[in-house]
Amino acid sequence: MSNIAKALSQEITRLARKEARSLGRPLSKASARFRTDIAALKRENAKLHSEIVRLQRQASKGGAAPTTEAPAEKVRYSAASVKAQRKRLGLSADAFGKIIGVTGHTIFSWEQGKSRPRSAQLVAIAGVRRIGKTEANARLEALRVKAPKGRKKKG
Numbered sequence: 001m002s003n004i005a006k007a008l009s010q011e012i013t014r015l016a017r018k019e020a021r022s023l024g025r026p027l028s029k030a031s032a033r034f035r036t037d038i039a040a041l042k043r044e045n046a047k048l049h050s051e052i053v054r055l056q057r058q059a060s061k062g063g064a065a066p067t068t069e070a071p072a073e074k075v076r077y078s079a080a081s082v083k084a085q086r087k088r089l090g091l092s093a094d095a096f097g098k099i100i101g102v103t104g105h106t107i108f109s110w111e112q113g114k115s116r117p118r119s120a121q122l123v124a125i126a127g128v129r130r131i132g133k134t135e136a137n138a139r140l141e142a143l144r145v146k147a148p149k150g151r152k153k154k155g
Contacts, residue, residue, distance in 0.1 A: 058101055061101060075122040075123060075125070075126045077116065077117060077122055077125070079110055079111050079112065079113040082107065082110050082111055082125065083111040085125070085128060085129060086107065086111075089128075089131075089132075089133055089136045090133055091136060091140075092104065093105075093107040093108050093111070094107075095136075095140055096128075098140060098143050099128060099136060099139050099140065099143075100121060100124045100125060100128060101121070101124055102117075102121060
């Protein structure tokens with residue numbers, strides 16, 4: 001009699017485990033899918049956070065915000081064109097750099113062909129191509145008013 005009870009108990013346990021596995025399998029698949037989605041959202045969140053930080057740094061520097069009118073992939077670049085744009089506007093490398101959001105040394109390096117602008121800077125250069133001397137000087141004035149230099153010492 002104990003053999004029958006033991007066999008019955010084992011069979012009930014086996015069926016219960018089988019039923020639990022069949023009920024748990026869809027939950028397991030859903031859980032794996034959710035983990036994949038969460039990982040993708042975390043990556044996207046990190047990317048957007050770094051973009052926000054970059055834009056905040058650019059805004060605090062007083063550089064020109066990149067325009068969305070011309071995608072960086074379609075913007076042509078040559079060292080001679082940067083120099084020609086700067087000369088056309090009658091600006092020094094430092095002043096031209098302030099309008100774009102970089103230093104004068106960076107502009108000099110671009111003009112000499114020692115380095116190339118990044119994609120965001122290419123968009124800013126493309127934006128400067130459409131302005132004239134008056135607009136360039138107005139932008140420089142706005143940057144000077146936004147970020148005044150240190151106080152002069154008395155004495």
